[in-house]
Amino acid sequence: MDFLRKVAPPLLAILAIMLFWEWLVWVKGWPNYKMAAPSDLWPAFWKYRTLFLIQGWETLWRTVVGLGLAVVFGTFLGMIMGFSRLLRDALYPVLVGFNAVPKATVVPVIALIFVGEHDFNTVLIAFMISFFPIAVSVSIGLSTLEPEYRDILRALGASRLTIFWKIALPKTLPEFFGALKVSVTLAFIGTNLMEIVEPHGRGLGALFDSGKINADYPLMFAVLFALAFLGIVLFYIVVALERVFAGWADRSGG
C-alpha cells in the first residue's frame, strides 16, 4: 500500500502528460517528419534496438568515467583548498573563471584538438563540466569545520590524517553527495554535447544527430527518452549511495 502510494502518483503524471501529447499531435494532424507522438516512440526503439543498446552503453560508460575522474580530482582540489587558505585564495578565482566559460564553446575546441579520439575527448568534457561543484563543496565543508571538532582529537595527539579520516571526511559527506547529484547531471550533459558536436561520433548523442540529419523525429524523441532514463538511473544510484554513506544526515525520518 505504501509502495503504491509512492509509485502511483508519478506514474499517473507521466501517463497524463503522454496522453495530452498524443492528443495534441492527433488534433493538429502533425505528420511524422514534423513532430513525433508517444505512439511513435516504441516502434523507433524497436527498429533501432541494437543501436540503442550499443550507443547507450557508450554514453553511459563515458559519463561514469568522466564523473569518476571529477570525483577524484574535485575531492583532491577541495581538500587542498579546504586545508590551505593560501591555495584557496590562489585557486578560487581561476576555478570560478573556468566554470563561467560555457562548456558548449569548449566542446568544439576539444573536438578539434583531439579529433578522432572519441572516448578521450568525451570523457574529458564530462570531467571538465562536472568537477567544479565537487571541489567547491568539499573545500567549503572542510574549511567550515568547527575548531572544536578538530580539537577533540587534536588534544589527544591525533595526526592530521587521522583527524581528516575520522572527522573532516565523514562530516563533509552530505555536502559531497549534494554536489555529486548536480555533477552527475552535468557530466551527462557534457558527454552528450561532445557526442552531438563531434563528427562521426558515438553514443546516444550521435544517434540523436543522425536522427536530426534524417528528420527522423520518432528516433530523436526516442533518444531523448533514453537519455532521460539513463539520467534518472544515474541520479538515483547517487541517491542510493548517499543513503548508505551519509544517511545519518537525513533527519526527516526522525
Added chain:
Amino acid sequence: MGDLVELRAVTHAYRTKAGPLPVLDDLSLTIPEGKFCAVVGPSGCGKSTLTRLIAGLMMPDRGEVFLHGEKVKSPRKTVGMAFQNPVLLEWRTILENVMLPLEIVAPSMPRSQRETRARDLLALVGLAGFETKRPSQLSGGMRQRASLCRSIVHKPEVLIMDEPFGALDAFTREDLWQLMHRLRAEEPFTALLITHDLRESVYLADEVIVLSDRPARVQYRMAIDAPAPRPISMLYDPDSVAKLAILREQIEIAQGRSGEVH
C-alpha cells in the same frame, strides 16, 4: 600529592589586525592532583586560551605550562576536553562517540574492551539503553552527558572543561552538577572548569580562581572545603551565600566596575 597542572608566569597575546591583543599576563596557577579547580572571570578575559594552553593545543608566548612536572610542548593523551557544544559526531552512535578517544589513545585495545568501558560509563551517567541512538535523537542534557563520558573514557589525568553546562537550562544544569560529583567519586580525575556561573563554581570546585579582565592574571583565589557528597541545598547555606557574595564582588572588581552604583 604534588601539583598536576602548573602554569608558570604565562603571558600570551593574539596577533590581530589592530596589533597584538594581550590575553594572559604573567599568569601563574597550580592545580594539585585530584583537585577540582574552577576559573571564573569577565567575558573574553582569556579563559578559553587557558584551556588550549594546558591541552597543548597552543604554546604561550612566554612562560611555561607543566603537566605532572613535565613541560607541555604538544597535545598529550592524558588530557580530556569538554566544550559548551557537545561536538558529538552525528554519523556515529552514542556508544561509538564515547569510544572515539580510545581509538586514538589505545588503538591496540580490543574493540570489546573499548565497548565495555564505554557502556559502563554511559550507564554511570544514566544513558544505559541509549547506546545505539544518534546524537540528534537525544536532548541537550543527554548529549552533554555523553560528551562528558567521551572526555573521560580514556581515564585522563586532567579533565579540561570550557563552560560545558553553559547552554543547558537551569534544572538540567543542576542535574549535571550532581552527576559531576558522582563521576568524580567513581572516576577520580583532576579538573579545570571554565565557567560564567558562580554557583556552579562554588558547588563543584575545591578552589575557585577569579581572573582579572584582559590581559588576565589571577586576581583572587577561594578555597571551598565542603565535604564530598555535596547536596544541591548546600548552595543555600549561609556559608555558601557569603562566598558567592565575595565572588560576585571580585567579578565586579575584575570588570572594573566596583565604583559604579547598582
